[in-house]
Amino acid sequence: MTTDTNKQAAPPSSMRLVLTLAIAGLISGIAIIGIYESTLPTITANKARELREAVFKVLPGVTRMQALVNRNGELVAVEAPDKDEPVIYGGYDETREFVGYAMPAAGPGFQDTIAILYGYKPDEKLVVGMEVLESRETPGLGDKIYKDAVWVAGFNALSVEPEIVAVKKGTKRSPNEIDAITGATISSKAVVRIINEAHTAWSSNLPPPGSEPTIQETETANTEAGQ
Amino acid sequence: MKKNESYEEFIKGVWRDNPVFAQVLGMCPMLAVTNSAINAVAMGMATFFVLVGSSFLVSSFRNWIPKQVRISCFIIIIATFVTIADYTLLALVPKVHKELGAFIPLIVANCLILGRQEAFASRYPTRLAVMDAIGMAVGFLIALLSLGAVREILGDGALFGVKLFSVNFEPWVIMILPPGGFLTLGVILLFFNWFKFKKDEFLDDVAEAERRGS
Numbered sequence: 001m002t003t004d005t006n007k008q009a010a011p012p013s014s015m016r017l018v019l020t021l022a023i024a025g026l027i028s029g030i031a032i033i034g035i036y037e038s039t040l041p042t043i044t045a046n047k048a049r050e051l052r053e054a055v056f057k058v059l060p061g062v063t064r065m066q067a068l069v070n071r072n073g074e075l076v077a078v079e080a081p082d083k084d085e086p087v088i089y090g091g092y093d094e095t096r097e098f099v100g101y102a103m104p105a106a107g108p109g110f111q112d113t114i115a116i117l118y119g120y121k122p123d124e125k126l127v128v129g130m131e132v133l134e135s136r137e138t139p140g141l142g143d144k145i146y147k148d149a150v151w152v153a154g155f156n157a158l159s160v161e162p163e164i165v166a167v168k169k170g171t172k173r174s175p176n177e178i179d180a181i182t183g184a185t186i187s188s189k190a191v192v193r194i195i196n197e198a199h200t201a202w203s204s205n206l207p208p209p210g211s212e213p214t215i216q217e218t219e220t221a222n223t224e225a226g227q
Numbered sequence: 228m229k230k231n232e233s234y235e236e237f238i239k240g241v242w243r244d245n246p247v248f249a250q251v252l253g254m255c256p257m258l259a260v261t262n263s264a265i266n267a268v269a270m271g272m273a274t275f276f277v278l279v280g281s282s283f284l285v286s287s288f289r290n291w292i293p294k295q296v297r298i299s300c301f302i303i304i305i306a307t308f309v310t311i312a313d314y315t316l317l318a319l320v321p322k323v324h325k326e327l328g329a330f331i332p333l334i335v336a337n338c339l340i341l342g343r344q345e346a347f348a349s350r351y352p353t354r355l356a357v358m359d360a361i362g363m364a365v366g367f368l369i370a371l372l373s374l375g376a377v378r379e380i381l382g383d384g385a386l387f388g389v390k391l392f393s394v395n396f397e398p399w400v401i402m403i404l405p406p407g408g409f410l411t412l413g414v415i416l417l418f419f420n421w422f423k424f425k426k427d428e429f430l431d432d433v434a435e436a437e438r439r440g441s
Contacts, residue, residue, distance in 0.1 A: 021303075
């Protein structure tokens with residue numbers, strides 16, 4: 001056994017112990033920086049691509065997008081939003097015509113925060129699409145908020161006036177009602193509440209329909225946005 | 228002879244001393260991420276990478292690491308490998324990384340890995356340490372996969388995301404919820420212990436017969 005030599009020898013000096021740990025820490029630090037630096041571009045590109053795909057999904061017909069933030073009560077286009085600054089995305093079609101906003105929103109679900117992105121057309125006051133970005137809802141039950149196609153399609157034309165209401169399955173009567181998922185009532189109500197809250201928070205900050213910021217970017221679809 | 232020795236170290240981790248079924252180690256990832264076969268495989272591969280990498284380094288440096296700070300050194304080595312695995316998964320398979328979530332960083336705390344460093348890699352030559360690590364990691368992967376497959380088939384009617392049954396199959400939702408992990412693991416452990424019991428009984432019978440025969 002190789003540890004025998006250690007046992008018989010005098011205990012190593014404190015200096016040696018400190019040095020061993022320092023060298024181990026140094027090498028480990030270098031390795032971690034190396035892997036962080038080499039994977040960072042892929043990770044940011046993945047996140048940007050996911051966001052673009054989600055924006056295009058919740059706003060049908062959109063081929064260009066730009067990040068918008070609220071500065072001094074006015075909605076302005078920015079290249080890179082500040083960290084922690086609430087940001088929404090403006091979607092534009094081929095002819096650079098404004099289509100709608102893609103609004104990120106988050107709130108508590110059944111187990112953990114649910115983060116969603118929904119498409120909103122201000123001129124018709126309609127939600128036109130919803131995509132769950134992050135959720136830890138119960139597999140098999142709460143995860144239907146993104147696996148149940150009928151439920152997701154329910155957000156394709158949903159009025160936000162006066163507010164969205166989740167009703168028992170099969171009892172949808174008016175344009176602002178959506179059928180909740182059987183067996184996932186809490187999760188489906190959470191999604192509806194998140195959208196309602198985000199809508200209330202943003203509605204006063206959105207410019208009147210027709211005077212949305214025009215698109216800044218000159219290049220087509222594949223420019224990086226929202227980073 | 229030498230070949231047999233490595234083979235012995237490999238096979239003991241896969242079967243006789245299987246980290247999950249025989250030593251009951253690494254229960255946290257075992258129960259938490261085995262709700263689908265693909266998650267189980269990703270977790271198994273990440274653990275494989277960390278365990279084999281750490282065992283190789285610990286065994287190579289075993290004469291340089293002073294006994295008094297060995298645990299800290301092992302943890303530094305393991306944590307570095309875990310961070311590498313974490314970022315690699317995030318870059319290559321972001322979907323799987325999202326599913327596994329907090330359990331990738333928690334590989335550091337998997338007692339299976341630190342246990343192998345302390346009990347084996349820090350005492351034996353590199354070749355045997357690596358064989359031992361591969362054996363243990365494969366054993367762990369098999370255990371994760373068998374649990375994940377059973378839970379996905381019963382709980383979702385699918386395997387690796389491919390539907391196995393007609394639409395009439397009613398999934399046993401409980402199998403992909405936490406209790407399903409305990410139930411499945413309990414039944415598998417029961418089988419293993421029953422098997423071991425039967426084997427011992429059989430060996431006793433053989434010994435008995437030999438004694439009487441001679």
